[in-house]
Amino acid sequence: MKVLVPVKRVIDYNVKVRVKADGSGVDLANVKMSMNPFDEIAVEQAIRLREAGKADEVVAVSIGVKQSQETLRTALAMGADRAILVIAADDVHTDIEPLAVAKILKAIVDEEQPGIVLAGKQAIDNDMNATGQMLSALLGWSQGTFASELDVDGDSATVTREVDGGLQTIKVKMPAIITVDLRLNEPRYASLPNIMKAKKKPLDEKTAADYGVDVTPRLEIVGTTEPEARAAGIKVGSVDELVEKLKEAGAV
């Protein structure tokens, strides 16, 4: 079985986000970029499936600007076997919408015929939480979102999902789209020898046009602003003072 893992290049989760002065978005020029943390978990799970003998090939895909090949090299260094880069934008500030990403991924799935797609549940830039579900709809496949446990067994997979009330376990028919949550696994670090090896692994370069997908956004960005800052508070010196302040504020 082949595993397909879409990975996204996003601003590193430790970097302080700055809104561009013209309101068009967040400043991404000369900012540290990394693989979306949820996608790292998906890559790790794909590699574990291969290590467990349940998968024989892990293919990483990234859709975006040319620089996304760095993200793919990270996936290859972690252990993915090969990569597909789909260039769909020139400007690093262009975010390809989940619907267009799902359409490109569908075309890749049609070509590659994976038995499972493992994706991050959301990207930490647009926080849309949509691509996996959309791909699943376009393919007419089953979906297991927000997975914290995954057990692939032949023609079905058991997925434990993190939901508002606690945990839900479902059984999905294969092939399936699984979107992964934080507690599925702890992604490995790429070792230096593996980083060197990754440079020689195959990386195909394609464009959105190769798959006949129109990536024109459906959502026009009208403006981007900083959220209102909270007014600075005070430090209290003791529990007594805290209780007093809370009573004054009518909070208790």
Place this chain on the structure above:
Amino acid sequence: MAVLLLAEVTDGELALDATAKAVTAAAKLGDVTALCAGANAAAAGEAAAKIEGVSKVLVAEDASLGHRLAEPTAALIASLAGDYEHIVAPATTDAKNVLPRVAALLDVMVISDVSGVVDGNTFERPIYAGNAIQTVKSSDSKKVVSFRTSTFDAAGEDGSASVETIGAAADPALSEWVEDKVAASDRPELTSAGVVVSGGRGVGSEESFALIETLADKLGAAVGASRAAVDSGYAPNDWQVGQTGKVVAPDLYVAVGISGAIQHLAGMKDSKIIVAINKDEEAPIFQVADFGLVADLFDAVPELTEKLG
């Protein structure tokens, strides 16, 4: 302009708070029809009919709709979509599971976690863990939108909408429910509680989390946790507050032993009053706290519990 709102129904029961908050947002877009779907949904439908701003309720009962599985629920909504310009829901994990699937079936973009309605096509939503607010204008003929419930007030309960029963769509039979693990609790629900007490990595163990729970019970509060506390196994996943957990905006939020990573702040910084207790005076949580107490939580929390009330 007609709006179809997917009501939050769990095991036949309407989640009134989340649904009524989404109705407030949806009513800005047009006439609201609430869809209650489940193996049993009639009682939920009756409850939804009382929410002010709901003009009609559709009740769909079928075994395939019983456990909020995405595929049959999305198929049902897509089959109804022709009559509506907006398809909306509260931004719960169920809706986030279902709505993007609906949007793709309709070949439109989904707009998740909307915190403000500008007009029928234009919406505000937080991005980058709430570090920026983006206004987006949709060019799609249908808008599929989830609303962040913490930013809308719940609609009242004096309504009297008509209730109509409809059938389910054909079940794609792609997945089946196995089990739910839901902890029973007498505490208020996290996303609608007036007071939330949350613990972080500083709490140190699952056993010590009892300190947080005791304080919460004294305040009649819900219990929350940071990602670090959940990852470390101190607290269950459904207590997580933050970018990828729950978003809360209670009147009082007490953060104990939480450093205040941006991912956590994303889930609680709209709280009215924030109290932080942390022994590290440099912890970023103090930058958003109205009242900060630099202290060892193992001393301060029992003392606070005792001195309140």
